[in-house]
Amino acid sequence: MENKCPAKFHNVDFCAPATHDNPYEMYDHFLEHEPLYFDEKNGVWEVFRYDDIVTIERDTETFINGEGARPNIPPDPGMIYQDGEQHSKQRALVSSGFTPRQMRKMEDRAREIVTELVDIMLHKDEVDIVEDLAAALPMRLIADMLGIPEEKRASVQQWINQIMIGGCGPDYVTDEVNDAFENFCMHHEEMYQDRISAGCKGSDLLTIWINAELNGEKLDESQLLFEHVLLNVGGAETTRSAIAGGLERLSEDPKQYHALYEDSSLIPNAVEEIIRWVCPFVNMYRTATRDYEMHGKVIKEGQMVGLTYPAANRDPRKYKDPHTFNIFRDFSKEAKHLSFGLGPHFCLGASLARLEVRLSLEEMTARVKSLRIPEGKELEYVSSSFTRGLKKFPAILEAR
Numbered sequence: 001m002e003n004k005c006p007a008k009f010h011n012v013d014f015c016a017p018a019t020h021d022n023p024y025e026m027y028d029h030f031l032e033h034e035p036l037y038f039d040e041k042n043g044v045w046e047v048f049r050y051d052d053i054v055t056i057e058r059d060t061e062t063f064i065n066g067e068g069a070r071p072n073i074p075p076d077p078g079m080i081y082q083d084g085e086q087h088s089k090q091r092a093l094v095s096s097g098f099t100p101r102q103m104r105k106m107e108d109r110a111r112e113i114v115t116e117l118v119d120i121m122l123h124k125d126e127v128d129i130v131e132d133l134a135a136a137l138p139m140r141l142i143a144d145m146l147g148i149p150e151e152k153r154a155s156v157q158q159w160i161n162q163i164m165i166g167g168c169g170p171d172y173v174t175d176e177v178n179d180a181f182e183n184f185c186m187h188h189e190e191m192y193q194d195r196i197s198a199g200c201k202g203s204d205l206l207t208i209w210i211n212a213e214l215n216g217e218k219l220d221e222s223q224l225l226f227e228h229v230l231l232n233v234g235g236a237e238t239t240r241s242a243i244a245g246g247l248e249r250l251s252e253d254p255k256q257y258h259a260l261y262e263d264s265s266l267i268p269n270a271v272e273e274i275i276r277w278v279c280p281f282v283n284m285y286r287t288a289t290r291d292y293e294m295h296g297k298v299i300k301e302g303q304m305v306g307l308t309y310p311a312a313n314r315d316p317r318k319y320k321d322p323h324t325f326n327i328f329r330d331f332s333k334e335a336k337h338l339s340f341g342l343g344p345h346f347c348l349g350a351s352l353a354r355l356e357v358r359l360s361l362e363e364m365t366a367r368v369k370s371l372r373i374p375e376g377k378e379l380e381y382v383s384s385s386f387t388r389g390l391k392k393f394p395a396i397l398e399a400r
């Protein structure tokens with residue numbers, strides 16, 4: 001087929017945050033005309049189609065994480081940068097904090113927090129859905145899980161937001177990012193030493209990880225540090241984007257919002273549609289262990305390839321009216337979204353993220369009749385080639 005690539009989609013820099021601001025026209029172009037694209041500036045490949053991402057995620061012999069999961073950024077000792085047995089071992093040690101029992105405990109705590117946050121919002125003339133609910137819930141939950149002292153929580157959130165910026169690529173690993181990482185390391189060390197001095201008797205996640213053992217092996221200190229970073233990175237900003245982005249979309253579509261109030265059994269499906277639609281992670285990268293041909297081009301051994309999840313979630317080969325937000329979408333007839341990835345690295349926190357989005361929707365639809373943006377105020381977005389989402393969502397709430 002003749003390639004009618006418009007000039008504006010030539011020489012695209014996929015690491016540049018602005019590339020992914022309002023990206024769907026561009027993603028549509030690549031989905032249709034250039035499903036495998038070589039980004040000359042960064043020397044990495046990008047794939048867009050749903051089936052291509054599934055193929056790559058499943059072929060773990062050819063496409064590995066061990067050389068890095070962010071573009072041209074070397075791996076660290078965290079589980080996301082491990083392959084095969086080493087990955088399974090580290091994941092099993094960390095997932096001891098995500099058992100069904102832990103999740104049930106988490107649900108009670110999460111419900112308490114959401115109720116309290118919505119109470120506070122209903123007493124305000126104007127709220128910021130991001131700060132007052134979407135960021136506060138995941139941050140408080142993770143902080144509770146990890147046992148982060150109250151006075152440290154705001155700083156941890158700031159450091160993590162900075163560290164996330166570094167995930168865009170080496171050009172974005174600035175002094176501020178390095179300082180934030182150093183501060184996080186000192187904070188981790190303090191938390192670690194506190195647990196050691198207390199004889200590791202607590203029930204917080206860090207203590208669970210220090211004690212966790214599999215076939216006589218434990219996480220070493222550097223693995224502990226990077227699992228700790230990963231949990232904060234993976235768990236906070238992504239869930240915040242899903243909650244805020246979902247409520248924003250529903251605020252523009254009162255019929256769908258009202259349908260959730262009328263019939264709360266629709267909420268779990270709405271959660272999936274929100275996560276498909278918002279798709280907080282722009283991509284994860286893999287490295288080819290051999291030359292691999294796809295769409296008539298060759299990904300060379302040692303080259304990285306980015307899996308553009310939000311493009312795949314709008315692939316018309318898989319979804320009817322992919323750009324329509326539809327809480328009634330039948331995922332059993334279409335395809336499960338790829339927002340949580342797939343295969344051995346499938347998001348470890350997916351059930352927690354789903355729980356947080358579900359509880360936010362349950363509480364909001366039950367107690368808030370409508371939400372609208374105040375006149376003269378605007379939505380603000382985080383510009384990023386790693387995680388995208390709302391930064392500010394000013395709103396006036398009308399109680400039921």
Ligand code: HEM
Nearest residue numbers: 079080234235238239242339340341342345347348349353
């Ligand atoms: C809507 C919210 C979330 C989204 C969209 C999301 C998305 C993802 C994606 C795309 C991956 C990589 C999957 C792959 O490479 O195939 C991942 C991995 C991971 N996520 Fe999440 N995540 C979310 C929430 C969370 C939460 C709440 C936590 C924990 C508190 C978490 C912890 C992790 C961890 C530890 C990994 C690494 C898993 C591994 O390498 O085996 N995530 N997530």
